[in-house]
Amino acid sequence: MKKHPEIQLLIFDLGNVIYDIDYQRTFDKLYAKLPTEKHAMVKEFMVSPIHMDLETGTIDEAGFRNGVREYFSADWEDDWIDEVWNSLLVDIPQERLDLLLKLKEKYPLYMLSNTNSIHFKIVEQVFKQKLPAGAWPQLFDHLFLSHEMGLRKPGEAIYREVVKTIGAKPESCLFFDDLKANLLGAEKVGIKTFHIDHPKALINFFGNV
Structure with missing residues (x-):
């Protein structure tokens, strides 16, 4: 070298x-699911304690999914949360x-x-x-x-x-x-x-x- x-x-x-990776892909899926008044929460989620705790292993996958539901006050299925979360992975x-x-x-x-x-x-x-x-x-x-x-x-x-x-x-x-x-x-x-x-x-x- x-x-x-x-x-x-x-x-x-x-x-x-x-x-x-493309975070916009995840954002767009969330925007489509959420009312307009909650759209500002989407990008804020990426720097939230829930996200950081998953990245440091402080919480497990189940804890993360429950945290997502609580954060957005939404009763989303585990599989859908994973689909949205993984959609930012392009190739x-x-x-x-x-x-x-x-x-x-x-x-x-x-x-x-x-x-x-x-x-x-x-x-x-x-x-x-x-x-x-x-x-x-x-x-x-x-x-x-x-x-x-x-x-x-x-x-x-x-x-x-x-x-x-x-x-x-x-x-x-x-x-x-x-x-x-x-x-x-x-x-x-x-x-x-x-x-x-x-x-x-x-x-x-x-x-x-």
């Missing part, structure tokens, strides 16, 4: 770095998967994501469907998932735990994320970063691997 010759391993965020472009497979030949790869168990079930299914048979379990050396760790980006604690678990010097790690706040959190512990600011950013960064 000419841009960072000292880099020994790569850490990738999931959403909009590897897996395209993984094949060119990104091909890039990861090539990078795997040269570097240890890690995922670091603020995610939750409802989303990650779908994520795993898509990886398995789109990767060569048996490739998914070996693609990443470790999955650092917020709901399993009890920590979230951009808090420094999650980055310190990542570096500790990997057993690497922070400056030997390169972290890709689409949110600048998450990059700043990583930089505070010495991790090198790169901002993914458009859909082709990852592909363009590596060029012809």
Whole structure:
């Protein structure tokens, strides 16, 4: 990697770095179900304690669904809540998967994501469907998932735990994320970063691997 010759391993965020996501898809499903006077609640939900608690594993899936019903004062079925929640997951472009497979030949790869168990079930299914048979379990050396760790980006604690678990010097790690706040959190512990600011950013960064 000419841009960072000292880099020994790569850490990738999931959403909009590897897996395209679109919150508007979830918003639109909720808008269609809710009266106009409740529409302002939709985007506020994304930063609500219920959402954050699911991402840190503080509540389980049942607790989350009950929290959604209570938040919106709506008697929605579990399956519909999951459908709405997962609708923001768009797809993984094949060119990104091909890039990861090539990078795997040269570097240890890690995922670091603020995610939750409802989303990650779908994520795993898509990886398995789109990767060569048996490739998914070996693609990443470790999955650092917020709901399993009890920590979230951009808090420094999650980055310190990542570096500790990997057993690497922070400056030997390169972290890709689409949110600048998450990059700043990583930089505070010495991790090198790169901002993914458009859909082709990852592909363009590596060029012809």
